[in-house]
Amino acid sequence: MDISTKLLTMLLAILLFVAIVGLMLFIAGWTERRSASFVGYVFLFPSILMVSVGLLYPAVRTIFQSFFDAAGKAFVGLDNYHTIFTSPDDLLVLRNTVLWVVVTPFVATAIGLLYAILVDGARGEAFAKALIFLPMAISMVAASIIWKFVYEFRPDQAGVKQIGLLNQVVVWLGGSPQQWIVNSPWNTFFLIVVMIWIQAGFAMTILSAAIKAIPDDIIEAARLDGVTAIGMFRFVTLPSIRPSLIVVLTTIGIGTLKVFDIVRTMTGGNFNTNVVANEFYTQSFRASNQGLGSALAVLLFVLVMPIVVYNIRQLRASEAR
Amino acid sequence: MSSKRSSRTLAAVSGGLGLALALAACSSGTSGGTTAATGGTTAASGECAAFAAYGDLTGKKVDVYTGIVTPEDQPYMDSYKPFEDCTHAKVNYVGDKAFETQILVRAKAGNPPDIAIVPQPGLLAQLVATGAAKAAPKAVADNVDKFWGADWKSYGSVGGKFYAAPSGASVKSLVWYSPKEFTDNGYKVPTTLDEMMALTQKIAATGKKPWCAGIGSGEATGWPITDWMEEMILRLSGPEVYDQWVTHKIAFNSAAPTAALDAVGAYLKNDKFVNGGLGDVKSIATTTFQDGGLPILDGTCSLHQMASFYASNFPKGTKVAQDGDVFAFYEPGVKASDHPVEGGGEFNLAFSDRPEVQAFQTYLSTDLWANTKAKISSTATGGGWISANKGLDVANLTNPIDKLSATILQDPKTIFRFDGSDQMPAAIGSDAFWKQATAWITGQSTKDTVDKIEAAWPKS
Numbered sequence: 001m002d003i004s005t006k007l008l009t010m011l012l013a014i015l016l017f018v019a020i021v022g023l024m025l026f027i028a029g030w031t032e033r034r035s036a037s038f039v040g041y042v043f044l045f046p047s048i049l050m051v052s053v054g055l056l057y058p059a060v061r062t063i064f065q066s067f068f069d070a071a072g073k074a075f076v077g078l079d080n081y082h083t084i085f086t087s088p089d090d091l092l093v094l095r096n097t098v099l100w101v102v103v104t105p106f107v108a109t110a111i112g113l114l115y116a117i118l119v120d121g122a123r124g125e126a127f128a129k130a131l132i133f134l135p136m137a138i139s140m141v142a143a144s145i146i147w148k149f150v151y152e153f154r155p156d157q158a159g160v161k162q163i164g165l166l167n168q169v170v171v172w173l174g175g176s177p178q179q180w181i182v183n184s185p186w187n188t189f190f191l192i193v194v195m196i197w198i199q200a201g202f203a204m205t206i207l208s209a210a211i212k213a214i215p216d217d218i219i220e221a222a223r224l225d226g227v228t229a230i231g232m233f234r235f236v237t238l239p240s241i242r243p244s245l246i247v248v249l250t251t252i253g254i255g256t257l258k259v260f261d262i263v264r265t266m267t268g269g270n271f272n273t274n275v276v277a278n279e280f281y282t283q284s285f286r287a288s289n290q291g292l293g294s295a296l297a298v299l300l301f302v303l304v305m306p307i308v309v310y311n312i313r314q315l316r317a318s319e320a321r
Numbered sequence: 322m323s324s325k326r327s328s329r330t331l332a333a334v335s336g337g338l339g340l341a342l343a344l345a346a347c348s349s350g351t352s353g354g355t356t357a358a359t360g361g362t363t364a365a366s367g368e369c370a371a372f373a374a375y376g377d378l379t380g381k382k383v384d385v386y387t388g389i390v391t392p393e394d395q396p397y398m399d400s401y402k403p404f405e406d407c408t409h410a411k412v413n414y415v416g417d418k419a420f421e422t423q424i425l426v427r428a429k430a431g432n433p434p435d436i437a438i439v440p441q442p443g444l445l446a447q448l449v450a451t452g453a454a455k456a457a458p459k460a461v462a463d464n465v466d467k468f469w470g471a472d473w474k475s476y477g478s479v480g481g482k483f484y485a486a487p488s489g490a491s492v493k494s495l496v497w498y499s500p501k502e503f504t505d506n507g508y509k510v511p512t513t514l515d516e517m518m519a520l521t522q523k524i525a526a527t528g529k530k531p532w533c534a535g536i537g538s539g540e541a542t543g544w545p546i547t548d549w550m551e552e553m554i555l556r557l558s559g560p561e562v563y564d565q566w567v568t569h570k571i572a573f574n575s576a577a578p579t580a581a582l583d584a585v586g587a588y589l590k591n592d593k594f595v596n597g598g599l600g601d602v603k604s605i606a607t608t609t610f611q612d613g614g615l616p617i618l619d620g621t622c623s624l625h626q627m628a629s630f631y632a633s634n635f636p637k638g639t640k641v642a643q644d645g646d647v648f649a650f651y652e653p654g655v656k657a658s659d660h661p662v663e664g665g666g667e668f669n670l671a672f673s674d675r676p677e678v679q680a681f682q683t684y685l686s687t688d689l690w691a692n693t694k695a696k697i698s699s700t701a702t703g704g705g706w707i708s709a710n711k712g713l714d715v716a717n718l719t720n721p722i723d724k725l726s727a728t729i730l731q732d733p734k735t736i737f738r739f740d741g742s743d744q745m746p747a748a749i750g751s752d753a754f755w756k757q758a759t760a761w762i763t764g765q766s767t768k769d770t771v772d773k774i775e776a777a778w779p780k781s
Contacts, residue, residue: 017743066469070779087776089773147758153600153607154600155596155599155600155601155604155606156597156600160598179600179603179604179607181607182606182607182763201766235662268539268540268542269542269756270542270606270756270759270760271606271759271760271763272760282540282752283752286540286747286751286752287748287751287752287753287777288746288747288748289748289779315663
């Protein structure tokens, strides 16, 4: 493409944009005289259109494809789902996903909560919070690369120096270096650590805000009743921040179900660390097995659903209160 | 109200400008390069005598589309110059990193280039299946018969019909070593597989781990083992069985592939033989393939199997030569007279049968082009390009590894086979084979490995 065609494309794009905005303004002016609900529907229409094209259609299409073979041509019924629940490699994928979902949200939330309580009202609170919140600002891939260096292994032999932090610490303590991300099943936990490292800051921020929002009179009343520190936590803090706690747990839970970047960057799904999201990507785009890939995506969707529903119901319940 | 309106419109226009600028910036995705024909007065004599048969092609244009980008693209454009100068045709070279997906899109959409430089027989077959490709003219077929063997011609053919002449080539059957270590210790370059094992045991007896390897490669982790296995099956069972294995005429878990993987295991899964300077057997899985052979320079490893491109992987200042810091020898066959070679290469596939395209295609299949390209690459990028064209004069190559590779390819006894995993279906060649090979090196048994790959083979 030479300069003149590029300029022409640019000019066309500007004209098109002006035309669309003009049309929107025209509709806005035209609907000002109509009833409020009618205006509402007019403005709802683009969103519904985009949700249908960008979300509903692909979702339905994915479910449809999951009943077809690798090339997406022949109908195979539930074969793809059968494969997921019978092949040893896919069962391992399911086991790992369960491990991730069970461990990550609870540990990350527990760490975040503990930290929020400990630094609450302490000197240098802002700085302490910034420290644990910083990993949130790092992308998952960057965090994985950082931790890959932490776990890096060099053999235990003369003239070879450890370059991984963890193995160097082990060597200092008199141990021998380990292949942290190769030795199964512990390697999955070393990967989970990365997710916790990222998510604890998120949990801490939300929970800290919730703790600060507890009315002072409740706390004072509890103090007057002579409550212990543990009692305060058990009977005052925890019930007061329950809605926030659930939001944090479910949000991290959903994020964990979809975990992909960490596994793909650190092990590529090798060494028995594969999870559903990574296997779904591998099957769809590397092995060009559309059917199995779609089935895995549907499975992921089905697994996320209950958490989302629970989240919404809790939200409604707390709003009703 | 009206002033509110006009401010809204202003905002809209400025927003539109920003968007349009972003669009314009995006539209220059692929890098284009045009080598202009210098034209002028050139009689059909002297340097242009070889081009006389193509006639005068003034005003004609040929589009070349490829995945070869900077800095390797310039030697290609320069090697087209003589053709342009003598026939007055114009060759438009476009290199695009997304070539492998884009070429399929372009062929299916009815917008293919005139010539595509295709890096794999598998992709070639896919492109021919779109119906957009054109069979090669007789002149090209004759050149391929003359300058390449039947093995190369078959890789440029689909369903018995010949489509594309080979372009560049690479050799995988190489073992890297330190010439100095070999001279100091009186080791000899092995000429049979048994000798290679004997040498391995001899080095291991000194307490040194002879081999080093690394298979880490991001999501492609595991591929160097597929090369190892291909080399072994080609040597132990011969080219016919190799072809049957690649096309799944024999099962992946049948006797020959199983024996080949076990033969690889005799080297790579033996703690006494690996992983020199890098750890135990498992460390092969976590070492990147780029780092896999570097311990040869430290003296902690003696042997490393890797393709010819590995030469550029050694740090700057490393002398890669027969009398240098590191060099490679041909990985021998079972008998010294066997000469199987595994490798890769590109093919020039045409999507048009216009006379100027066929003329250019013919030029690319000549020994003249191969030598022109080799000379230009040697001076421009220090080598790194060879062709299996038997008319290629090894004297035109300056890089010792290029010379070695070209000599191996041109050996009359050579039986060439293309990288097998590249030709298998994606579910195997770019997923199960890599994944299971990685599991195998970290402890999975050979039987489980071949069984699982066989189970993953698409049924159709």
